[in-house]
Amino acid sequence: MREHKSKLIRLPGIIKWEATTPPGTSIIIRTLSSDDKINWFASEPYTNPKGSKITSPEKRFIKLSVDLKTENPTVTPVVHKVWIYYLDKILEWGGDAGWD
Numbered sequence: 001m002r003e004h005k006s007k008l009i010r011l012p013g014i015i016k017w018e019a020t021t022p023p024g025t026s027i028i029i030r031t032l033s034s035d036d037k038i039n040w041f042a043s044e045p046y047t048n049p050k051g052s053k054i055t056s057p058e059k060r061f062i063k064l065s066v067d068l069k070t071e072n073p074t075v076t077p078v079v080h081k082v083w084i085y086y087l088d089k090i091l092e093w094g095g096d097a098g099w100d
Helices: none
Strands: 006-020 025-034 061-070 078-093
Touching: 006 025, 025 078, 061 078
Parallel strands: none
Antiparallel strands: 006 078, 025 061
């Protein structure tokens, strides 16, 4: 058997969340990504709590921006949990192609 060397990185793939949104309220989440924690690149807004493909550029760091909106000051939306599902990406594959 031959050993194959690879370099993997973990990329954000899907974002979803659990929330309470009373009538007249909404939640908009964005991801921001950066390689240096100085210059951040924002995603398109995510509005589907059941899951959306992360659209911010592939960078080393990721953070969230959460906007809670209400038309009635006596009620507010609440975010209970946020999940980011990661994907593996092979950056480099070493050795001969195929397996012995």
